[in-house]
Amino acid sequence: MMKQIFFFISFILFFLACTHKEVPLEYPVIDLVGSVEKHQRVYCSDLFSSIDLVPLETKEKCLVVYTPFPKIILKDSVIFISGNTLYAFNVSGKFLNQIGTKGQGPQEYLHSTRFFINTDTPTIYMEDLRKIVEYDFSGNYIRTIQTPEINDTKLIKSHNSVSN
Secondary structure (H helix, E strand, O other), X not given: OHXXXXXXXXXXXXXXXXXXXXXXXXXXXXXXXXXXXXXXXXXXXXXXXXXOOOOOOOOHHHOOOOOOOOOEEEEOOEEEEEOOOEEEEEOOOOXXXXXXXXXXXXXXXXXXXXXXXXXXXXXXXXXXXXXXXXXXXXXXXXXXXXXXXXXXXXXXXXXXXXXX
């Protein structure tokens, strides 16, 4: 009984710790969707003073697989790009490293489409089916956080016993 209550309270505290905090924007926000909805023509020259093309290094170990909506994040002069795997490049396009490894092991992830950058420390969280895997910017494994299933009977029983 105590284990169930502890698990339920830990579960609630975990999700309360994930509250959204306002992060000051480093760059101005450009509302391209709003312009499209208003049928306004938008010129890059109106929005940007210059555009830099960053050709990514192409080696066999860092070829980005095409995905319809790749996630690309620039953080601390590192460009993170998800395709089939998560890769890190510098702002010149030079390949730095792969983040983690793809697989079914305890330190691996199946898909790299959902990743999040920790803004306080240089770490990356890869969301997988039943776990979140944390890596540093060099791709080294830090830890795995197990996530409960929504229909987990232990969680439902503990919730029912607490609410009764």
